[in-house]
Amino acid sequence: MVVLEKLKSYLKKIKEKNKELNIFLELRSEKELIEEAKEIDAKIKKGVAGRLAGYVVGVKPNINVLGLKASCASKTLENYESTYDAEVIRRVKKEDGLIIGMTNCDEFASGSSGETSAFGPCKNPKKPELIPGGSSSGSAAAVAAGMCDVSLGSDTGGSIRNPSSHCGVVGIKPTYGSVSRHGLIDLSMSLDQIGPFANNVYDAALLLDVIRGKDEKDSISVESKKFELENLEKPRKKFKIGYLDFESFSVKGDERINRLIKDRLDEVIGKFNLEVPTKLDKSKLDLMKFAVQIYYPIVYTEFFSGTRKFDGRRYGKKIEDSCGPEVLRRILGGAEITRAEHDGRNYHLALRAKKSLEITFREIFQEKDVLVLPVVPRLPHKIGEEISVEEMYAYDVFTIPANLAGVCSMVVPAGEIEGIPVGVQIMADKFNEQKMLEFASLFEK
Numbered sequence: 001m002v003v004l005e006k007l008k009s010y011l012k013k014i015k016e017k018n019k020e021l022n023i024f025l026e027l028r029s030e031k032e033l034i035e036e037a038k039e040i041d042a043k044i045k046k047g048v049a050g051r052l053a054g055y056v057v058g059v060k061p062n063i064n065v066l067g068l069k070a071s072c073a074s075k076t077l078e079n080y081e082s083t084y085d086a087e088v089i090r091r092v093k094k095e096d097g098l099i100i101g102m103t104n105c106d107e108f109a110s111g112s113s114g115e116t117s118a119f120g121p122c123k124n125p126k127k128p129e130l131i132p133g134g135s136s137s138g139s140a141a142a143v144a145a146g147m148c149d150v151s152l153g154s155d156t157g158g159s160i161r162n163p164s165s166h167c168g169v170v171g172i173k174p175t176y177g178s179v180s181r182h183g184l185i186d187l188s189m190s191l192d193q194i195g196p197f198a199n200n201v202y203d204a205a206l207l208l209d210v211i212r213g214k215d216e217k218d219s220i221s222v223e224s225k226k227f228e229l230e231n232l233e234k235p236r237k238k239f240k241i242g243y244l245d246f247e248s249f250s251v252k253g254d255e256r257i258n259r260l261i262k263d264r265l266d267e268v269i270g271k272f273n274l275e276v277p278t279k280l281d282k283s284k285l286d287l288m289k290f291a292v293q294i295y296y297p298i299v300y301t302e303f304f305s306g307t308r309k310f311d312g313r314r315y316g317k318k319i320e321d322s323c324g325p326e327v328l329r330r331i332l333g334g335a336e337i338t339r340a341e342h343d344g345r346n347y348h349l350a351l352r353a354k355k356s357l358e359i360t361f362r363e364i365f366q367e368k369d370v371l372v373l374p375v376v377p378r379l380p381h382k383i384g385e386e387i388s389v390e391e392m393y394a395y396d397v398f399t400i401p402a403n404l405a406g407v408c409s410m411v412v413p414a415g416e417i418e419g420i421p422v423g424v425q426i427m428a429d430k431f432n433e434q435k436m437l438e439f440a441s442l443f444e445k
């Protein structure tokens with residue numbers, strides 16, 4: 001009765017804490033969950049269970065799960081019940097993962113703090129007065145609060161990694177194209193990727209291994225190599241490591257974060273006798289500094305395009321009449337950028353810069369196996385604290401480059417500052433998840 005017992009303890013935790021923390025927006029009926037847990041337990045007993053048997057899974061509500069609400073934490077889709085499973089959900093179910101419900105997030109995944117949800121902000125389980133980070137706020141918080149084993153989120157510019165850092169969990173943004181986006185409601189289709197959250201590197205890697213791979217329904221998805229999960233126990237010890245901090249980016253941040261990450265990196269290097277990391281060459285950083293400025297014209301344009309279907313005729317309400325200010329800003333911005341008289345200038349410029357950044361990263365990863373850098377330049381703010389749009393956008397300066405370049409990137413907990421978790425970001429080249437995961441395992445150990 002492994003799964004059933006676990007499920008009951010999670011449900012108990014949710015009953016106790018969800019009112020306060022606002023992590024789950026919707027749960028499946030208890031009856032249905034218990035029946036399914038019993039079925040999985042029976043399969044385990046017979047030795048015929050799938051790879052995710054025993055895992056209880058939370059899902060960000062921009063991913064379709066048959067019969068549950070894909071609300072995107074928005075009034076626009078608040079009553080929209082999914083009529084099908086996204087490909088990632090189909091794979092999770094096939095391997096006997098038990099989906100428990102839909103988590104809170106920033107509205108249409110637009111935000112870095114979890115505060116733009118139409119259903120109230122999600123809170124940080126470690127310090128409820130603080131933001132948990134976003135946009136996949138509830139998916140990170142659910143794992144951190146002990147309300148499920150693992151969860152799924154989406155990352156367009158940092159939405160898996162940013163809340164992983166603030167909540168103290170592991171989160172992975174896979175290589176662009178390695179996980180099917182079928183059934184994901186887009187923020188920005190050329191950048192979005194679905195990825196896992198977990199309490200440890202192994203669980204996150206396992207969930208990613210289940211959902212990755214070619215899917216006919218997503219034409220840009222490609223097949224990739226199965227992970228060697230057993231190597232996470234005994235990771236290789238030879239890595240060429242690149243290193244980046246605030247100074248090299250010319251970004252203002254909380255200096256304690258730099259120090260914490262550097263200390264942890266030094267510790268790992270000392271303990272495993274690794275080659276000393278080199279700081280990245282300044283010339284490589286020129287473009288990275290402009291990550292935020294390159295990112296938003298792309299996001300505004302693609303989001304504008306993607307949201308034209310929410311016209312109130314087929315699904316939900318008309319988006320412009322029902323969304324919050326951040327979503328409206330993106331729609332209006334996208335409408336402006338795509339006006340015929342601009343001839344697509346800003347979008348195309350941004351795409352060109354994106355391409356250059358992709359080349360920069362290709363060069364970096366010809367020399368380095370992994371890149372170590374901060375996740376968010378400052379500690380999470382208090383919920384409701386006034387911060388400017390520019391400051392909020394700047395939260396993602398270290399995470400956006402991976403999305404623009406299409407490479408893989410993940411976050412592992414690095415310690416705490418004043419009781420607030422802080423993560424370290426590890427990046428690797430496209431489809432080099434295995435290397436990244438092994439290096440992350442060293443950090444974890």
Ligand code: GLN
Nearest residue numbers: 109111155156157158159
């Ligand atoms: N914070 C970024 C944004 O608002 C990233 C969001 C995301 O990754 N979904 O666009």
